[in-house]
Amino acid sequence: MRHLRVEPWLLVLPVVVLLLIGFVLPVGTVLLSSVTTTGGGWTLENFSRFFESSFHLGAAWRSIRLAVIQTIVVLVISLPLAYVMTRVSARVQAFMMIAIVLPLMTSVVVRSFGWVILLGPAGPLADIPGFLQLSRTNQGLLGTELGINIAMVQVLIPFAVLSILGVLNGVDRRLEEASRTMGASFARTFGNVILPLSVPGLIAGGTLVFAMSISSFITPNLIGGAQIPVVASIIYTDATTNLNWPFAAAQSVLMLIVVLATIGITSKLAARNR
DSSP states (O other): OHHHHHHHHHHHHHHHHHHIIIIIHHHHHHHHHHTBOTTSOBOSHHHHHHHHOHHHHHHHHHHHHHHHHHHHHHHHHHHHHHHHHHHSOHHHHHHHHHHHHGGGGSOHHHHHHHHHHHHSTTSGGGGSTTSGGGSSSSSTTTTSHHHHHHHHHHHHHHHHHHHHHHHHTTSOHHHHHHHHHTTOOHHHHIIIIIHHHTHHHHHHHHHHHHHHHHTOOHHHHHHHGGGSOOHHHHHHHHHHTSOOHHHHHHHHHHHHHHHHHHHHHHHHHHHHHO
């Protein structure tokens, strides 16, 4: 009996150790650094400095706004795509799965540089009438929020599709067939049957996409550049160029609070939906 009680803990131990080393210890270090001065004292000046700076508050609002926009656009695209994947043959579904997962095997830096070429003034999209007029500069969509949204949506779609697909695969197709048999149109069936049943996947996918979007650094930095600063790029600059680790840590803590608050809200929505 004693052996049976200890065995589950031994199985969980490697995961706990990995979690402590890879998450708890780094986050704890950042938390401590955010309330310390360069001399080692305790202070909340790093947080007050952030809220007193219009530049940092503007970047924070921009990061949240971009994350919300990208999350909405990604979910609007991913839900129909995931639905189609559940209604096609196994061969077509496998091909679509490869097409969705394959970009994840490519470095996000490579994909972002691809968008730099596509969205730039000399890219193939520049031949489209009115494309260059979308930007006030001669850089195409580089240095614009629209350019960042386009590139980030492409990066984030696979995560939302996989989250929604797992839920839709568990939906009984007879519910949809019953709705159509009763005379409901496809649009009404989708809105009254498929959409409500896919809410858990939408919540999970939306939470994941929002968390990844608001903390993204590479793509916004390459597409937006210095013209569109976001919190993640500012944190990187403060930590590596300005060498102001306490202030960078304070901004990281605030970003973590926003993400945790989002997870808490979506968790309550998921519980209410169940």
